[in-house]
Structure formats: C-alpha cells, structure tokens
Amino acid sequence: MISMLICGFMGVAIATPRGLAVGAQLGEPVALSLAYRLNDQMTIQLAQGWSFGQKRMHTGLDYLYTFSEIPSDDGMGLSYPVYVGAGLRLRAFGGGSPSDDPQDFGLRFPIGAVAAPDHIPMEVYFEMAPVWVVAPRSRGGFDGGIGGRLFF
Numbered sequence: 610m611i612s613m614l615i616c617g618f619m620g621v622a623i624a625t626p627r628g629l630a631v632g633a634q635l636g637e638p639v640a641l642s643l644a645y646r647l648n649d650q651m652t653i654q655l656a657q658g659w660s661f662g663q664k665r666m667h668t669g670l671d672y673l674y675t676f677s678e679i680p681s682d683d684g685m686g687l688s689y690p691v692y693v694g695a696g697l698r699l700r701a702f703g704g705g706s707p708s709d710d711p712q713d714f715g716l717r718f719p720i721g722a723v724a725a726p727d728h729i730p731m732e733v734y735f736e737m738a739p740v741w742v743v744a745p746r747s748r749g750g751f752d753g754g755i756g757g758r759l760f761f
C-alpha cells in the first residue's frame with residue numbers, strides 16, 4: 610500500500626485548467642483570490658482580504674509549484690493536485706491595541722491540495738501557510754483556509 614501511495618505521487622495531471630482564475634478564500638485571511646496558472650505545474654496566486662485575527666488588511670503574493678497528484682479511485686472525474694510554494698505577505702491598515710505593530714511584512718510558505726473536476730474549469734482548495742514575519746520584528750505566524758476559484 611505504501612508503494613502504491615509513493616507511485617501515485619509521481620505524476621501531475623495533464624488536464625489542469627490554465628489562465629486566470631477568480632475566487633474567494635475563507636479562513637485566515639478571508640480574501641478575494643486571484644490565480645494565474647502558467648502551465649500544469651506553475652501558478653502565481655494573489656490574495657487580498659481581511660485578517661480578522663490581526664484586524665488588518667492582508668495582501669499575499671505566492672508562486673506555487675504543483676509537484677504531484679493524489680490518485681483518484683472515486684470514479685467522479687476529480688483530480689487532486691498537491692502544491693508547495695513561497696511568497697510574500699503584508700498586513701497593514703488596522704490593528705488591535707496601540708502596542709501592536711501597525712503593519713508587518715513576512716515570507717509565506719504555502720502547502721495545499723486541490724480538488725478539480727476534469728471537465729469544469731474550477732477548483733476547490735485547502736491551503737496552510739507557515740509565515741516568517743521579518744519586519745518590523747521577527748516572529749512566526751500562520752495563514753490558512755479553504756477556497757474556490759473559477760477559471761476564465
């Protein structure tokens with residue numbers, strides 16, 4: 610069984626929709642999500658929204674690399690690509706207490722999985738992203754959520 614899982618993680622689907630996608634993400638942050646898929650493996654992603662935990666505007670820009678696909682045995686015509694990435698995060702314009710930093714800048718490292726129908730240009734995704742905030746002071750953080758996007 611382990612060898613089947615390892616073999617299943619070796620290929621990437623060919624029928625992945627390409628081009629511009631627009632959608633929404635629920636989680637931390639709640640955001641409008643834009644993505645541009647360059648090819649089956651490379652995607653640029655932008656999230657613009659509100660961080661309810663930090664009470665600030667959130668902007669994230671990521672490069673995503675789809676390195677594998679979870680095998681599908683369900684017969685429903687779904688593919689399950691898995692991706693990793695790196696990007697930038699800025700949170701500004703708001704804040705809780707006066708002791709909080711008014712804005713912060715960091716590096717994001719998203720990891721996610723997608724459920725995409727084979728014949729409909731859309732995707733539903735789950736993503737989690739450890740964050741290293743580098744300015745104004747170094748600390749860790751975390752972003753994550755579920756979302757959906759429609760390709761045009």
